[in-house]
Amino acid sequence: DVAKQPWQLEQQRDRRGTVAGAAPRVVTEHAFLDLWERPNPWMTPTGRSFRALTGLWLELLGEGCIHVVTHNGRPTGQPVELWPVRPDRLIPQPHPETWLDGWIHVDHEGHRTPLDAWKIVQVKYTDPSNPYRGLSPLRSALTEVQSNELAAKWQRNFFYNSALPGGILSTDERLTPGEFREWLERWNNQHQGADNVGRTSLIDAGGKFTAQQFSIADMMLTDLIRSNADSVRESWGISKTMLGQAESETNR
Numbered sequence: 001d002v003a004k005q006p007w008q009l010e011q012q013r014d015r016r017g018t019v020a021g022a023a024p025r026v027v028t029e030h031a032f033l034d035l036w037e038r039p040n041p042w043m044t045p046t047g048r049s050f051r052a053l054t055g056l057w058l059e060l061l062g063e064g065c066i067h068v069v070t071h072n073g074r075p076t077g078q079p080v081e082l083w084p085v086r087p088d089r090l091i092p093q094p095h096p097e098t099w100l101d102g103w104i105h106v107d108h109e110g111h112r113t114p115l116d117a118w119k120i121v122q123v124k125y126t127d128p129s130n131p132y133r134g135l136s137p138l139r140s141a142l143t144e145v146q147s148n149e150l151a152a153k154w155q156r157n158f159f160y161n162s163a164l165p166g167g168i169l170s171t172d173e174r175l176t177p178g179e180f181r182e183w184l185e186r187w188n189n190q191h192q193g194a195d196n197v198g199r200t201s202l203i204d205a206g207g208k209f210t211a212q213q214f215s216i217a218d219m220m221l222t223d224l225i226r227s228n229a230d231s232v233r234e235s236w237g238i239s240k241t242m243l244g245q246a247e248s249e250t251n252r
Contacts, residue, residue, distance in 0.1 A: 002055030003048040009033050031078065039082035040069075053084040054123070059236070062134030063087035064123040067115070075118040090120065092132040100132070141235040144228035151225050 009032060010024035027033070036047055043050040058064035065085045070077030085105070093114075095101035103115040124134030138145065175183065233243070240246065 003052035007036060035079060035082060041081075050082065050084055057084070057087055058123055058125070058134070058136075060136055060138055061087050062125045062127065062136035062139070065090055066121040066123075068119055068121060075116070085120065087122075087134065090115075094132065137235040137237075138232075141228075141232040144231040148225050148228045148232075151228075 009027040009030050011027050012024050038044045039047045039050045054064040054066060065087045067083040067085045068079050069081035069083070071080045089106050091104040091106065093101040093104060098117075100117045102117045103120050105113045105115055107113070122134075125136060127133045127135035129135075171183075233240070
């Protein structure tokens with residue numbers, strides 16, 4: 001949504017610093033508008049991928065960081081390029097008097113590059129425990145997100161493995177390694193996977209299958225995922241109606 005929205009530039013004050021009028025004036029031609037639509041040579045011609053990356057990092061990590069490149073390499077120079085930077089690769093360098101002395105950028109190979117403070121524009125949700133960093137709404141719902149991931153993996157593995165309750169294959173006879181592999185391979189070929197649900201099982205050589213039953217916790221995974229999804233959505237202040245979701249009168 002951040003990337004695809006039509007952006008506009010507004011002038012709040014005139015050149016003398018006084019209020020230009022009761023309402024901001026929309027500026028249709030300006031160097032910043034050109035830069036915003038063509039932030040760098042690799043993210044053109046609309047700049048949508050630049051805004052998408054910055055917006056995603058802001059929501060997921062609590063920070064959206066932009067590296068500013070000027071025409072003369074100085075803070076007084078006109079910006080000519082904007083680059084999105086992964087916030088987790090930036091290390092702030094605090095200063096006792098000026099608050100922030102600069103940043104250290106660590107690339108994927110561990111190389112550290114110092115950057116002046118003015119070269120990084122940091123948009124963030126303020127972290128009360130660390131004012132130099134951002135705090136994503138996702139942090140408050142991290143437990144629910146991780147629970148959803150584990151529940152989804154459990155359901156996926158359920159269908160991959162058997163699509164039936166797990167169990168124990170046993171026999172009264174001692175099997176050789178070759179016989180064990182052959183028995184296990186035959187069982188998997190006949191019963192593993194969702195396509196083999198309900199197939200009749202035949203076990204020779206005195207073998208038997210003891211099924212393990214589902215627990216109440218296993219059967220409540222769907223309710224758990226639905227409840228966790230509500231918690232994640234609420235952490236961003238998003239209602240169900242904003243996502244086009246509605247409950248019937250009977251459900252309420």
